Amino acid sequence: MNKKSLLVLICILALATAASAQISIPWSRYTPPKIDLTGQGARALGMGGAFIGLADDATAISWNPAGLAQLDRPEVSFVGRFDRASSGFEEKSTSIGTLDPDKSRTHFAFNFASVVYPLKVKERNLAIALAAKQELDMFRVNEVHEPDYYDYKESWSGDVYTASLGLAYQVTPQMALGGAFHYWTGSPGAAVSLYDYNTQTTEAGAISEPYSGYNASLGGWGQFKPFKFGAVLHTPLALKYHNEYSGAFFANANVPTRIPGSGDWNFKWPFLFGLGAAVEPTRNLTFAADLDIRPFSSATLDSNGVKDTAAHYENLTQFRLGAEYLLMLGTAIIPIRAGYRTDPRLYTGTVVDSSFNLGSDGKQVKGNVFTFGTGYVSKRFQLDGALEYGVTKEPLIWDASFGKNPSAWNWREKTIRVLVSGIVRF
Numbered sequence: 001m002n003k004k005s006l007l008v009l010i011c012i013l014a015l016a017t018a019a020s021a022q023i024s025i026p027w028s029r030y031t032p033p034k035i036d037l038t039g040q041g042a043r044a045l046g047m048g049g050a051f052i053g054l055a056d057d058a059t060a061i062s063w064n065p066a067g068l069a070q071l072d073r074p075e076v077s078f079v080g081r082f083d084r085a086s087s088g089f090e091e092k093s094t095s096i097g098t099l100d101p102d103k104s105r106t107h108f109a110f111n112f113a114s115v116v117y118p119l120k121v122k123e124r125n126l127a128i129a130l131a132a133k134q135e136l137d138m139f140r141v142n143e144v145h146e147p148d149y150y151d152y153k154e155s156w157s158g159d160v161y162t163a164s165l166g167l168a169y170q171v172t173p174q175m176a177l178g179g180a181f182h183y184w185t186g187s188p189g190a191a192v193s194l195y196d197y198n199t200q201t202t203e204a205g206a207i208s209e210p211y212s213g214y215n216a217s218l219g220g221w222g223q224f225k226p227f228k229f230g231a232v233l234h235t236p237l238a239l240k241y242h243n244e245y246s247g248a249f250f251a252n253a254n255v256p257t258r259i260p261g262s263g264d265w266n267f268k269w270p271f272l273f274g275l276g277a278a279v280e281p282t283r284n285l286t287f288a289a290d291l292d293i294r295p296f297s298s299a300t301l302d303s304n305g306v307k308d309t310a311a312h313y314e315n316l317t318q319f320r321l322g323a324e325y326l327l328m329l330g331t332a333i334i335p336i337r338a339g340y341r342t343d344p345r346l347y348t349g350t351v352v353d354s355s356f357n358l359g360s361d362g363k364q365v366k367g368n369v370f371t372f373g374t375g376y377v378s379k380r381f382q383l384d385g386a387l388e389y390g391v392t393k394e395p396l397i398w399d400a401s402f403g404k405n406p407s408a409w410n411w412r413e414k415t416i417r418v419l420v421s422g423i424v425r426f
Contacts, residue, residue: 038320038341039063040079040112040133042421046373046386047322048339050288052276053230055221057382058116058423061129061166064230064276066178066219068127068168071118079112079421081134087413090393107139109159111419121169129166129180136160136211138188151195158188160211168219176221184213184239192247205247213239226280234272241265269299284328290320296346313346314364322371333377337386343367349395354402367392367413380425388417 038044039062044051051059055067058077084106114131142154163185168178190207215237221230242264272295278288294316301311322339349361367390375384394411398404 040421041077042079042373042384042386042419043324043335043337043375043382045388045419046337046339046371046375046384047288047324048320048341048369048371050276050278050290050320050322050339050341052232052274052290052292053221053228053278054276054286054288055219055230058114058129059112059421060168061114061116061131061164061180062112062133064178064219064221064232064274065129065166065180065217066168066176066221066232067230068116068118068129068166068178069125069170069176069221071116071127072125073118074426075114075116075423076426077112077114077421077423079110079419081109081111082418083107083109083137083415084417085413085415087411090410090412105139105141107137109134109137109139112421125168125170125176127166127168127178129164129168131162131164131166131180133162133164134159135162135184136186136188138186138209142190147197149197151193153193154190154207155192156188156190156207158186160184160186160188174223178219178221180217180219182215182217184211184215184237186211194247203247205245207246208244209241211239211241213237228278228280230276232274236268236270239267239269241267263303265301265303267299267301270295284326286324288320288322288324290318292316292318292320294318314344314348316344316346318342318344326377331378335373335375335377335384337371337373339371339373341369341371343369343390343392345392345394347394349397351397352399352402354399361395361397363395365392365394369415382423382425384419384421384423386417386419388415388419390415390417 038049039051039059041051041057041059041062043057044059044063051063055064056070058071058075059079060067112131112133114129116127116129118125118127120126137159138156139159140156142156144152161184162182164180164182166178166180168176170176187208187210189209192205192207193202195202216235217232219230219232222228272293274290274292276288276290278286280286296313297315299313301308318341320339320341322337325336327334327336343366345365345367347365349363349365351359351361353359369388369390371386371388373384373386375382392413396409396411398407400407
């Protein structure tokens with residue numbers, strides 16, 4: 001492979017996470033996933049995801065299960081999502097010609113559904129909930145084009161979900177405790193094709209990747225008017241999955257090295273926790289803030305008991321801010337919402353040395369997300385919509401021997417997400 005081709009391939013490998021141009025397994029050192037730190041529901045996400053301290057509707061099990069104790073009527077919720085993402089280098093004209101692997105993609109997905117049934121036990125609320133939540137969205141199309149050697153493409157579909165059982169109890173009129181058990185499952189996979197320019201033949205194969213695991217969430221909620229507070233603790237998770245690659249072309253010397261070929265893998269993460277607070281200065285106005293702390297630097301990846309010592313993940317600490325104003329229109333309510341949250345990633349910027357080795361610039365990649373939302377609320381029905389706009393930049397820094405000016409390029413990712421959720425109260 002010539003220097004130009006190798007350079008282009010390194011660019012794609014180094015920035016694969018943002019571009020969805022992954023060449024290896026989702027949890028490898030080169031392609032850690034984007035983990036969604038938030039719960040679900042268009043109302044909550046329209047407020048930037050600042051919902052741990054509020055947690056007062058059927059989506060609460062995904063934020064803070066203790067909040068379920070606030071409900072006094074059965075509720076059913078459903079959430080759908082549409083994503084449009086675009087990504088590419090900000091620097092187009094380079095010393096190796098025009099490098100423009102821009103990508104754009106759109107995707108519809110089921111996001112969340114829940115059923116909550118509250119009871120009265122000794123004049124206190126006891127709420128039972130069942131929920132299904134999309135945890136890892138595996139949709140992506142990964143492509144590498146090397147005109148002198150091959151064209152390679154992976155088309156992924158399928159997701160990883162949790163099935164959850166939650167329980168919350170109103171300890172006092174102002175305080176509640178709750179918990180939820182989550183079972184992780186899903187079988188994403190990909191159709192794969194390779195066109196070999198040397199033999200002028202096309203070969204096809206497949207990737208399967210079933211997941212399983214379980215953990216729990218424990219929450220507390222309190223109200224001291226006009227303030228509300230919440231806290232949630234997520235227990236450690238060992239997410240197991242099996243990689244299986246079929247297709248003879250995986251032995252082709254021109255195909256980028258895959259990590260691994262096939263086998264059983266475990267991604268383990270530690271205790272995670274979040275804090276939230278909200279204040280309602282008037283009946284119609286709410287301000288909320290969350291702090292989510294996820295120490296993923298202690299997460300590990302291993303295969304059949306052998307730890308991947310090259311795997312390293314950054315800590316994820318996310319701030320979320322939101323506001324909601326209610327317009328009272330007779331028997332109906334029109335909410336106006338806005339919010340902001342940081343969008344930290346598991347990885348740092350990339351440095352390419354003179355020997356084409358990939359390293360880290362030591363600075364965590366972080367993005368920003370701005371949100372807006374509205375809806376319609378009646379006594380028995382609630383329809384909410386939210387719009388999110390996110391921007392992330394990841395630097396790629398070249399060794400001085402490359403003679404590039406500037407020496408640092410930015411890979412930028414822009415995402416527009418639309419969420420629609422409905423809640424029915426009985």
